[in-house]
Amino acid sequence: MSPTTAVKPIKFKNPRAQHDFKGRSCSIVGLGSYVPERILTNADLEKTVDTSDEWITTRTGIRERRIAAENEFTSDIASKAALRAMSQAGVTGNQIDLIIVATITPDMLFPSTACLVQQKIGARRAAAFDLEAACSGFIYGLEIGQQFIMSRTYDTVLVIGAEKLSTIIDWSDRNTCVLFGDGGGAAVLQNRPNSHGLLTACMGADGGKAELLCMPGGGSRCPATTQSVANRLHYLRMDGKETFKHAVKAMLTAAQEAMRRCEIDITKIKCIIPHQANRRIIDAVGERLGARPEQLFVNLEKYGNTSAGSVAIALDEAVQSGRIQQGDLLLLIVFGAGLTWGAAVIEW
Numbered sequence: 001m002s003p004t005t006a007v008k009p010i011k012f013k014n015p016r017a018q019h020d021f022k023g024r025s026c027s028i029v030g031l032g033s034y035v036p037e038r039i040l041t042n043a044d045l046e047k048t049v050d051t052s053d054e055w056i057t058t059r060t061g062i063r064e065r066r067i068a069a070e071n072e073f074t075s076d077i078a079s080k081a082a083l084r085a086m087s088q089a090g091v092t093g094n095q096i097d098l099i100i101v102a103t104i105t106p107d108m109l110f111p112s113t114a115c116l117v118q119q120k121i122g123a124r125r126a127a128a129f130d131l132e133a134a135c136s137g138f139i140y141g142l143e144i145g146q147q148f149i150m151s152r153t154y155d156t157v158l159v160i161g162a163e164k165l166s167t168i169i170d171w172s173d174r175n176t177c178v179l180f181g182d183g184g185g186a187a188v189l190q191n192r193p194n195s196h197g198l199l200t201a202c203m204g205a206d207g208g209k210a211e212l213l214c215m216p217g218g219g220s221r222c223p224a225t226t227q228s229v230a231n232r233l234h235y236l237r238m239d240g241k242e243t244f245k246h247a248v249k250a251m252l253t254a255a256q257e258a259m260r261r262c263e264i265d266i267t268k269i270k271c272i273i274p275h276q277a278n279r280r281i282i283d284a285v286g287e288r289l290g291a292r293p294e295q296l297f298v299n300l301e302k303y304g305n306t307s308a309g310s311v312a313i314a315l316d317e318a319v320q321s322g323r324i325q326q327g328d329l330l331l332l333i334v335f336g337a338g339l340t341w342g343a344a345v346i347e348w
């Protein structure tokens, strides 16, 4: 995906993308991802909690996950992914107008991780903010970034999904600690009509189910106290079974909405890149969409669920692997705490 490669102009299938913005389009002109070096395998977890490789692989598909070093923070993970995406796009820090970092594990509650990334990547002109939509954050970021590009507010937007989830995992809780990992991915958005077009991105939410997946402590409702720490309120909590059910339903709805907007059906999609939380969720969504198994891109066996990093890393890996060719239609589908969900269609 070199920016210098001559490619044929894309005729956007999404009527909104084609007409509403007077020829303006939004393309993903660079992708990058980064995962920390340290690997934590299922066998490693067997030594610390009452679990087994067999249970984890059959229930989730996860075999290992990455864990960031003590002195490596979400802003570092985000910056490393961003610099790779910028290099691929042929964009320097000075050209970036806006940085959006999707994360639930910011370096600090404030200032935003996006501001810290701005410093680390030398994007001094850029406005910067964090967005919090949990595992759906990267698609939320793409849709927001797309609006700024289409409206001519900004020329270059950097969207990053990055997490250091290992800091909010209760490593003594086998129900959750086997599922998550650290990592991040980034995309550079521009109006470059002969590049990879973001045709549509849509988002959804249901705050009525907020308690299903949350971290109770640390906010204004339950600030840190000796008691809150003793009660382990500063760790992620999840009702796995209920979350599973809602994940399948919401991802299906989001995918159908994104395809409806583009006037396409699942047979036109070359590669589906779903949120990488659980192999069984992915298979159930694929089946209900009427997709063939070979349409699904899955890398969760290596990284577990990296929340906002998940589809960003998977998209980068799917492209790097050569599985996606120019002109292919991709469907990204996400789901997360909130509840939140979303989907995007990209014409590569």
Ligand SMILES: CC(C)(COP(=O)(O)OP(=O)(O)OC[C@H]1O[C@@H](n2cnc3c(N)ncnc32)[C@H](O)[C@@H]1OP(=O)(O)O)[C@@H](O)C(=O)NCCC(=O)NCCS
Pocket: 050, 051, 052, 055, 056, 059, 060, 135, 174, 175, 176, 178, 238, 239, 240, 241, 243, 244, 247, 277, 278, 281, 305, 335, 336, 337
């Ligand atoms: C978490 C999840 C893998 C659990 O799978 P499940 O098939 O629903 O398993 P259950 O919760 O029914 O638990 C079955 C048993 O395994 C046990 N168990 C849970 N975690 C275990 C582990 N790591 N190792 C061994 N046993 C475990 C449970 O305690 C339970 O035991 P019990 O029957 O004696 O009570 C699954 O519910 C899930 O993936 N949910 C969605 C999670 C998710 O994607 N979250 C992020 C959304 S962005």
